Amino acid sequence: MISKAELDFLSELAQNNNREWFAENKKRFEKHQEIIKKFFQEINTEFAPQDSIEKMQVHRIYRDVRFSKDKTPYKSNFSVSFDRTKPHLRGGYYLHIQPGASFVGGGFWEPNAPDLKRIRKEFELDDSEIRAIISDKRFIETFGTLQGSELKTAPKDFDKEHPAIDLIRKKQYIVYRRFTDAEVTDKNFKAEILKTFSAMRPFFDYMSDVLGTNLNGEPIY
Numbered sequence: 001m002i003s004k005a006e007l008d009f010l011s012e013l014a015q016n017n018n019r020e021w022f023a024e025n026k027k028r029f030e031k032h033q034e035i036i037k038k039f040f041q042e043i044n045t046e047f048a049p050q051d052s053i054e055k056m057q058v059h060r061i062y063r064d065v066r067f068s069k070d071k072t073p074y075k076s077n078f079s080v081s082f083d084r085t086k087p088h089l090r091g092g093y094y095l096h097i098q099p100g101a102s103f104v105g106g107g108f109w110e111p112n113a114p115d116l117k118r119i120r121k122e123f124e125l126d127d128s129e130i131r132a133i134i135s136d137k138r139f140i141e142t143f144g145t146l147q148g149s150e151l152k153t154a155p156k157d158f159d160k161e162h163p164a165i166d167l168i169r170k171k172q173y174i175v176y177r178r179f180t181d182a183e184v185t186d187k188n189f190k191a192e193i194l195k196t197f198s199a200m201r202p203f204f205d206y207m208s209d210v211l212g213t214n215l216n217g218e219p220i221y
Helices: 004-015 019-024 026-047 113-125 128-134 137-143 189-211
Strands: 053-058 078-084 092-097 102-108 173-179
Touching: 004 026, 004 092, 019 026, 026 053, 026 078, 026 092, 026 189, 078 189, 092 189, 102 189, 113 189, 128 137, 128 189, 137 173, 137 189, 173 189
Parallel strands: none
Antiparallel strands: 053 078, 078 092, 092 102, 102 173
C-alpha cells in the first residue's frame, strides 16, 4: 500500500524544492521511493496476465530544467509508465502519484504525423467503432470522455463539416481517471488501478487495429 507518509513527503518536497533540503532528506526519499517502486512492480506483475507489457519505466524524481522556465530541480510526484508491446499493440498506461493530483492516464499523447493522419483517416471513413467504445457505460463511468488537445478547425485536407470532425481535429487521444488522497492510501487502490487499466483495453485494442492496418484493413506488419 501507499501510505500517507509517502504523500506527506511529496508535500514537503513541493514546499522545499531545493537541493539543500533534498540532500538532508535523501534517506527519507530513498525509503519512500523503495515502497513506491515495490508498489509499481506489483502492478506490473498482476497486470501481466491481462496485457503484453514491453517495458515498465519508473520516472526519475529529478527534473530536466535545461529548456524550462521552471528551474525547481525535483518533481513533486512519483510516476510510472507501462508500454504495450509494439508494433502490434499500441497505447501506454501511466500512473501519477501526487498529493491532491493523483491520476491514472493512458492513450496517445504525441502521435507521430503518420499515425495521427492514419487515425484521422479512419475516423473520416467510419467513426462507428470508436463512438461505440467511448459511449460504452464502463468507459463513461471510468473516464467520462475521450480527452486531448485539439485544433480549432479541421486539419488540412479534412472537411470541417464532417460528422466526425470533433474526433478528427484532436491532436491527442487520451483518457484520465483522477483519485483523491484517501483513495490513493486505501487498501483497494491497486485493484482500482488494475480495473482502470482494464477499462482502457477496448480503446487500445481498437487503435492498435487501426494503426496496424491500411485503410483497406490490410495488415502492415
